[in-house]
Amino acid sequence: MNLPVHTERLTKRYGGLTAVQDLDLTVRAGEVYGFLGPNGAGKTTTLRMLLGLVRPTSGTVRLLGRPPGAGRLGGVGALIEGPAFYPYLSGRDNLRVLARYAGVGADRVSLVLDLVDLTERAGDRYAGYSLGMKQRLGVAAALLKDPRLLILDEPTNGLDPAGMADMRTLIRRLGAGGCTVLVSSHLLGEVEQVCDRVGVISRGRLIAEGSVADLRGATGLRVLADPLEVAAARVGALVGEERVRVVDGGLDLSIEPDRAAWLNAELVDAGVAVRELRPRERDLEQVFFDLIEKGTADVA
Amino acid sequence: MSRSFRAETVKLVRRPASWLLLAITLVLSLIFTYVFPYASIAGGTTGPNADRTLPMLLPDRLVGNSLGGLPVFLGSIVLILGVLTVGGEYGWGTWKTVLSQGPSRLEVYAGKLLTLAAAALVVVLAVFAVGAVSSALIAVAESQPVHWPSAGDLLTGIGAGWLMATMWAMLGAVLAVALRAVALPVGLGLVWMLAVQNLLAAIAAPLLDWVAQLQKGLPGPNAGSLAAALGAPGDTPGVAASVGGGQAALVVAGYLIAFAAVGGLLLQRRDIG
Ligand SMILES: Nc1ncnc2c1ncn2[C@@H]1O[C@H](COP(=O)(O)OP(=O)(O)O)[C@@H](O)[C@H]1O
Numbered sequence: 001m002n003l004p005v006h007t008e009r010l011t012k013r014y015g016g017l018t019a020v021q022d023l024d025l026t027v028r029a030g031e032v033y034g035f036l037g038p039n040g041a042g043k044t045t046t047l048r049m050l051l052g053l054v055r056p057t058s059g060t061v062r063l064l065g066r067p068p069g070a071g072r073l074g075g076v077g078a079l080i081e082g083p084a085f086y087p088y089l090s091g092r093d094n095l096r097v098l099a100r101y102a103g104v105g106a107d108r109v110s111l112v113l114d115l116v117d118l119t120e121r122a123g124d125r126y127a128g129y130s131l132g133m134k135q136r137l138g139v140a141a142a143l144l145k146d147p148r149l150l151i152l153d154e155p156t157n158g159l160d161p162a163g164m165a166d167m168r169t170l171i172r173r174l175g176a177g178g179c180t181v182l183v184s185s186h187l188l189g190e191v192e193q194v195c196d197r198v199g200v201i202s203r204g205r206l207i208a209e210g211s212v213a214d215l216r217g218a219t220g221l222r223v224l225a226d227p228l229e230v231a232a233a234r235v236g237a238l239v240g241e242e243r244v245r246v247v248d249g250g251l252d253l254s255i256e257p258d259r260a261a262w263l264n265a266e267l268v269d270a271g272v273a274v275r276e277l278r279p280r281e282r283d284l285e286q287v288f289f290d291l292i293e294k295g296t297a298d299v300a
Numbered sequence: 301m302s303r304s305f306r307a308e309t310v311k312l313v314r315r316p317a318s319w320l321l322l323a324i325t326l327v328l329s330l331i332f333t334y335v336f337p338y339a340s341i342a343g344g345t346t347g348p349n350a351d352r353t354l355p356m357l358l359p360d361r362l363v364g365n366s367l368g369g370l371p372v373f374l375g376s377i378v379l380i381l382g383v384l385t386v387g388g389e390y391g392w393g394t395w396k397t398v399l400s401q402g403p404s405r406l407e408v409y410a411g412k413l414l415t416l417a418a419a420a421l422v423v424v425l426a427v428f429a430v431g432a433v434s435s436a437l438i439a440v441a442e443s444q445p446v447h448w449p450s451a452g453d454l455l456t457g458i459g460a461g462w463l464m465a466t467m468w469a470m471l472g473a474v475l476a477v478a479l480r481a482v483a484l485p486v487g488l489g490l491v492w493m494l495a496v497q498n499l500l501a502a503i504a505a506p507l508l509d510w511v512a513q514l515q516k517g518l519p520g521p522n523a524g525s526l527a528a529a530l531g532a533p534g535d536t537p538g539v540a541a542s543v544g545g546g547q548a549a550l551v552v553a554g555y556l557i558a559f560a561a562v563g564g565l566l567l568q569r570r571d572i573g
């Protein structure tokens with residue numbers, strides 16, 4: 001069976017800057033794959049290489065088993081780095097023009113407009129759309145060909161919380177319908193609920209890959225203590241301020257749970273009354289942050 | 301490629317700027333070719349092209365009068381159309397949107413060039429039509445006989461006009477690909493057409509023999525020679541018979557193909573993004 005996405009040692013250099021380095025990316029049929037990394041990590045460059053918009057410096061790309069070449073994008077739909085359309089045409093006419101390039105009938109246009117909930121405003125000029133509407137039109141265009149592989153680059157950018165929820169619902173529905181989805185984001189929390197697997201890219205390298213539960217892995221500590229400020233300052237001095245967050249009248253610590261006894265002794269020494277000290281699931285954004293820091297440190 | 305041609309045609313026809321450019325083309329050619337000269341004949345005043353005499357405005361001069369603008373002024377407008385058609389995709393960032401649907405770059409580009417060639421024909425036909433109506437009205441107003449050019453001359457004229465207009469549109473297209481933008485290619489294209497070509501012809505060529513020779517190979521003077529060979533008035537800027545009509549047509553066609561090919565090559569080789 002052909003893998004929807006398979007790259008080997010994919011590399012792109014812009015002059016002295018290596019945007020993507022030796023990337024081995026594999027997305028399996030039917031899964032929703034989260035491609036995560038901070039801004040500038042190389043996500044968009046990678047996706048552009050998948051689509052043939054940018055030529056790799058070295059390495060290979062295969063989409064649905066096919067090497068680069070004409071006709072390679074059959075069955076593939078994509079939204080890369082923000083929506084871009086003709087401002088003087090309506091949303092519907094933009095899709096009609098794209099449908100001609102895609103070689104699909106006009107019936108698909110109405111269908112995808114419905115899918116992204118844009119039918120009502122489809123007759124308005126694109127120039128007058130809000131950012132969220134533009135983003136949804138971008139997703140609609142990506143769906144025109146009824147793709148088997150859907151590539152979405154930061155599809156939740158510019159959406160309000162309700163729009164983000166809609167987008168997640170749509171991705172989940174497409175995934176359930178057998179479509180393979182590769183979705184990028186710089187925020188783990190935005191896509192973790194819909195992803196079967198995630199890969200984390202930092203400075204052009206894939207630094208971690210697995211299910212969200214795999215990545216979450218280690219846990220931290222939750223501390224309730226009085227006075228909280230003194231406790232926070234003391235713990236911050238001990239383990240580093242970036243590992244301490246004040247949440248809901250307590251402290252969330254990103255440290256190994258087996259340091260609880262040691263921490264308790266330190267706090268009591270400092271005159272802090274510890275009311276509660278227990279293991280805690282690590283915050284996903286913190287996992288993400290730690291991974292990226294670690295990956296960056298490994299590379300440096 | 302026909303799907304790409306149809307998509308490009310929709311984009312061009314629905315774009316307000318296209319119609320603005322066509323309107324400007326027709327108004328300019330009407331005013332400078334017929335209105336000003338006729339007003340000066342009728343009123344005895346002086347103005348641009350005021351030394352033209354009545355026989356020059358009559359229907360039998362339709363071919364030359366319709367081609368006079370293409371070496372410089374109308375050519376500039378068609379060049380802008382070429383830049384807009386190709387450069388718009390860079391300006392709006394829509395290359396990735398189009399290419400993500402699956403067509404190859406060359407397929408899209410070929411669709412654009414075909415659309416530009418068709419638009420150039422429409423522009424030339426419209427200029428001929430406006431000229432036909434204007435010259436017929438003048439003839440009737442002045443009680444002159446209405447003699448039309450032969451069908452062969454008309455076809456040759458329209459063909460030559462299309463060749464020049466398409467060549468300028470291709471120049472606009474290649475500039476847009478090379479500079480990946482709209483504004484700069486329009487600016488540079490106009491500087492070349494309206495300033496540099498004139499300076500070369502009016503100042504440098506009379507002083508330096510090699511510039512005079514070089515000029516004979518440039519697109520503008522060849523378009524000017526082609527227009528002149530088909531009867532364009534010699535007092536129109538850019539119209540001058542520096543080479544023979546047949547040679548000029550070949551050189552203009554050569555530039556047309558070269559511009560189209562270089563643009564395609566650049567587009568094919570470079571990254572989109
Ligand atoms: N055309 C380009 N020329 C030079 N550098 C680029 C180009 N495109 C991207 N980069 C650089 O490559 C790196 C990765 O960018 P990008 O793939 O857009 O990251 P992401 O999408 O993860 O935010 C960044 O440092 C960016 O500045």
Ligand SMILES: [Mg+2]
Nearest residue numbers: 043044081154
């Ligand atoms: Mg990006």
